[in-house]
Amino acid sequence: MKNQLAQFDPNDARTLTRVAVVIIEREIDGMLEVLFAQRPDGKPYAGYWEFPGGKIEVNETVEAAAIREIDEELGIKIRSVRAWRQQNFSYPHAHVELNFVRTRDWSGAPSAKENQAFSWQQVDAISLTPLLPALHHDDDAMLRAVAALRA
Numbered sequence: 001m002k003n004q005l006a007q008f009d010p011n012d013a014r015t016l017t018r019v020a021v022v023i024i025e026r027e028i029d030g031m032l033e034v035l036f037a038q039r040p041d042g043k044p045y046a047g048y049w050e051f052p053g054g055k056i057e058v059n060e061t062v063e064a065a066a067i068r069e070i071d072e073e074l075g076i077k078i079r080s081v082r083a084w085r086q087q088n089f090s091y092p093h094a095h096v097e098l099n100f101v102r103t104r105d106w107s108g109a110p111s112a113k114e115n116q117a118f119s120w121q122q123v124d125a126i127s128l129t130p131l132l133p134a135l136h137h138d139d140d141a142m143l144r145a146v147a148a149l150r151a
Contacts, residue, residue, distance in 0.1 A: 008088040014095040016088070020065035021053040023084065023102040023146070024076065031122050032149055035110065037073065038117040039132075044093040049119070049128040050135070051100070062099040074110040074118065078103050085145065089134040098134060100142075102149075123149045 024035040037052040039045050054069035056062060067078045081101035088097050110118050119128060124147045135142045 007090065009090040009095070012090050012095045016097050017094050018056040018062075018097045019053060019099065020056050020062050020069055021051045021098050021100045022066045022070055022078070022081065023051055023100060023149075024070070024078075024106060025102060025104045025149070026120070027104075028120075033120040033122055034126075034146060034149070035074075036119050036121055036126075036128055038119075040114050040116045044091070045132055048130050048132050050132045052118075056099070062101060066101050066103075070106075073114055073116070075113055076106050076108045076110055079105040079107070081105075085142070087134065087142065091133070096134070123147050 026033050026035075035052065036049045039048050039050060041047075052070060052073050053066060054073065056065040060068075062083065063081050066081050070076050070078050081103045083099070084102045085100040086098065087100070088095075090096075112118065121128060126143060126146070131143075
């Protein structure tokens with residue numbers, strides 16, 4: 001059954017906001033885990049879980065934005081990322097281009113610099129709710145892609 005959540009609207013006249021979304025990975029006892037952050041109060045979709053990241057500044061690369069945003073939000077030092085997927089999505093509050101990158105090349109421990117919760121989840125057993133709608137569109141294609149990642 002096709003997911004009924006809104007998707008990308010090519011006729012949306014709003015400016016497309018470019019976002020770096022970071023899949024931070026770690027292996028624990030042979031199991032791959034990814035880091036989720038909960039959107040803090042005062043932001044659209046407060047309380048929803050997402051992969052951390054943020055807006056790409058003018059003249060900033062996706063990679064540079066990913067590294068900057070994760071340091072600002074969680075205090076994790078990322079040394080490198082690799083492009084993974086891109087997805088456009090129309091939310092009621094924004095028209096976004098989501099640039100997903102992956103990394104296992106990081107150091108430090110997450111800290112809630114924006115008073116957000118965070119959670120490590122096994123890629124094939126993500127149990128957080130609610131997740132941002134963009135992670136559910138196209139019949140959960142993004143969640144299936146994450147579940148297919150391997151340690």
